[in-house]
Amino acid sequence: MAKILEVREVQKSYQIGKIAVPALRGVSFDVKEGEFLAIFGPSGSGKSTLLHLMGGLDRPDTGEIIVDGDNLQKLSDDVLAELRLRKIGFVFQFFNLLPRLTALRNVELPLTIAGVPERQGLEKAASLLKLMGLEARMDHRPSELSGGEQQRVAMARALVNSPKIVLADEPTGNLDTKTGWEIVQLMQRLNKEKGQTFIIITHDPHIAETADRMIFLKDGLVEAVKEAPRRNA
Amino acid sequence: MKMSRIISIAWGNMKQRRLRTSLTTLGVVIGITAIIGLASLGEGFRLEIRNRMQQGFELDILIVIPGSFTTGLGEFEPQEVSRVRNVSGAASVAPLMTLPRTRLLNEEGEPLNALTVAGVNFQELAQMLPERLAPLEGSIPSAGENNTIVLGYKACFLNESTRLVNVGDNVTVQFGAAPYNVTKELKVAAILEKSGTSGITNFDYWAFIPANTTFSLMKREVYNIILVKVSDVEESEEVGRNVEAVFDNPYSVSVLVPLAFMRQVDRILNIVQIFLMSIASISLLVAGIGIMNIMTVSVMERTREIGILKAIGAKSRTVLTMFLAEAMLIGLIGGLIGMLTGYGISYGFAYGLSNLIQSQQSSEVAYRTQNPERLSINPVFSPEWTVIAFVFAIVVCVVFGLYPARKAAKLDPVNALRYE
Ligand SMILES: Nc1ncnc2c1ncn2[C@@H]1O[C@H](COP(=O)(O)OP(=O)(O)OP(=O)(O)O)[C@@H](O)[C@H]1O
Numbered sequence A: 001m002a003k004i005l006e007v008r009e010v011q012k013s014y015q016i017g018k019i020a021v022p023a024l025r026g027v028s029f030d031v032k033e034g035e036f037l038a039i040f041g042p043s044g045s046g047k048s049t050l051l052h053l054m055g056g057l058d059r060p061d062t063g064e065i066i067v068d069g070d071n072l073q074k075l076s077d078d079v080l081a082e083l084r085l086r087k088i089g090f091v092f093q094f095f096n097l098l099p100r101l102t103a104l105r106n107v108e109l110p111l112t113i114a115g116v117p118e119r120q121g122l123e124k125a126a127s128l129l130k131l132m133g134l135e136a137r138m139d140h141r142p143s144e145l146s147g148g149e150q151q152r153v154a155m156a157r158a159l160v161n162s163p164k165i166v167l168a169d170e171p172t173g174n175l176d177t178k179t180g181w182e183i184v185q186l187m188q189r190l191n192k193e194k195g196q197t198f199i200i201i202t203h204d205p206h207i208a209e210t211a212d213r214m215i216f217l218k219d220g221l222v223e224a225v226k227e228a229p230r231r232n233a
Numbered sequence B: 001m002k003m004s005r006i007i008s009i010a011w012g013n014m015k016q017r018r019l020r021t022s023l024t025t026l027g028v029v030i031g032i033t034a035i036i037g038l039a040s041l042g043e044g045f046r047l048e049i050r051n052r053m054q055q056g057f058e059l060d061i062l063i064v065i066p067g068s069f070t071t072g073l074g075e076f077e078p079q080e081v082s083r084v085r086n087v088s089g090a091a092s093v094a095p096l097m098t099l100p101r102t103r104l105l106n107e108e109g110e111p112l113n114a115l116t117v118a119g120v121n122f123q124e125l126a127q128m129l130p131e132r133l134a135p136l137e138g139s140i141p142s143a144g145e146n147n148t149i150v151l152g153y154k155a156c157f158l159n160e161s162t163r164l165v166n167v168g169d170n171v172t173v174q175f176g177a178a179p180y181n182v183t184k185e186l187k188v189a190a191i192l193e194k195s196g197t198s199g200i201t202n203f204d205y206w207a208f209i210p211a212n213t214t215f216s217l218m219k220r221e222v223y224n225i226i227l228v229k230v231s232d233v234e235e236s237e238e239v240g241r242n243v244e245a246v247f248d249n250p251y252s253v254s255v256l257v258p259l260a261f262m263r264q265v266d267r268i269l270n271i272v273q274i275f276l277m278s279i280a281s282i283s284l285l286v287a288g289i290g291i292m293n294i295m296t297v298s299v300m301e302r303t304r305e306i307g308i309l310k311a312i313g314a315k316s317r318t319v320l321t322m323f324l325a326e327a328m329l330i331g332l333i334g335g336l337i338g339m340l341t342g343y344g345i346s347y348g349f350a351y352g353l354s355n356l357i358q359s360q361q362s363s364e365v366a367y368r369t370q371n372p373e374r375l376s377i378n379p380v381f382s383p384e385w386t387v388i389a390f391v392f393a394i395v396v397c398v399v400f401g402l403y404p405a406r407k408a409a410k411l412d413p414v415n416a417l418r419y420e
């Protein structure tokens, strides 16, 4: 299968005052198209930093990240924004929905930014919310939804532009085990049905186990890569 | 992202913070109200003053007097008058001689209320100033009738009810130092209509006698005022210079050009107007700073939201436009409301002011026989000022919104997402 994402010798450190705190210290791996990848590791190991770099939200100090053939280093901020819009969907631990907008409008937002006409955008957004089992919640604001529902809205928003890659940073971190499992199962179903690549960060070893592959990150380095036995890519 | 969607999102954000938006907009409303109000009232005021001045003196008539304020006043010789008559650009010329130390007595020997007695060529002057020399009673004498007198309206009255002379009565002219060694009997040929408000050529207290009579009283032929009517008002300054050029010594003549005076007053009013407008503009700048302040707070509050937008794929420019659209909408709405209130207030104010002035004038009005000119300031709706103020409102808002909007656009998405 083709490589959808390549991470090459990526280093990233954060400047706190005069001290540089290393978050990633030379990370390399590939992600295949259609793969369901879990990134696992203790707190502070650099998982979120890595995810932001892969999504083009931030730039590495050194090393390269190639997404669907584009070397992110070589792209301008505007082109990166465009890439996030078209090829990447983000799901966050704290949902990050716009509190003012209804579920439907939240999901439509990426389409709005992409310049899709309103009617068409709303239709698409509604169909995704339906897919997430939220047809009854479309006109609710985030504050009127449960955590699981909010995360499903966030998933719908991440998927509405039909991205090739979905990046999720602890999507179950704020949910109870049962709801968390439902979200993960939803992701796996989408992964199988639509062939979209999923990269999820998790603290939960059970969730990590269900992935095609698991990358274990520690102190900013890849400590181990574990292929799932149930599927041979 | 489409502009219309950006604007509707900005509008949604503003509606969300209704009180804050209204207060910010209020600043703009006040600024624009002040600008529009002052512009339209000031323009109305200026027009009124110009009208009054045009009524006060005939703009097309130059007043030529002998001598100057520095050398003292003198007299014009007949040949100087005839040289003025030939000046190019002069349509007609009427020389006058105002008699010093002169009293007019009616048949009972009571002095008339005439402050100035002037020797003129009746027909010449009546032609030049037909409205000023319109007879209320009698008629303006023709050239041959030498022993006649024409009286200004107020010269005939001791007070409102006591009339001193009638047309056909004889009037005695006493001339020279007491005991008035020179006297002359003249018949009243006409009494003039009231001129109304005082201008420099208000003839209400004047008496006109034939020029020949003044010469015989004074025993020489001289003049001390020449009125020159110009054929084109716009050229009156040039004609004035032509008149001056007729005299060998420039200090021997002074030419009053009403148009130049008017222009000067107009210029002063213009400066006052600009001054007032700049003060009004300051209030708009204050509103702009208010916008900057509120938007900066708003950007901070919405940091996370901006981070989300950027993570989803909004470009910096889109975020910038979104915030600028808010600033622009505030300018647009504030400008529109301010325009309405500005004109509303200026019309209300003008109405109140006119009423006030009319009631103050009413006692005077009763004394007058014909239509008194009332002071009425009509605010002027100026399309230019409306457009300028409106554009100014939007520009100020956008300029002051630029700083917070740029701040928003430059936010680093990762940091913005971490922001609590
Ligand atoms: N914006 C930042 N400024 C300074 N240091 C940062 C910043 N972001 C991350 N770090 C530091 O970089 C390291 C890696 O952080 P990161 O958020 O990637 O960890 P993580 O694996 O996602 O942890 P967690 O599981 O707790 O979310 C940490 O030591 C963290 O303190």
Ligand SMILES: [Mg+2]
Pocket: A047, A048, A049, A169
């Ligand atoms: Mg993290």
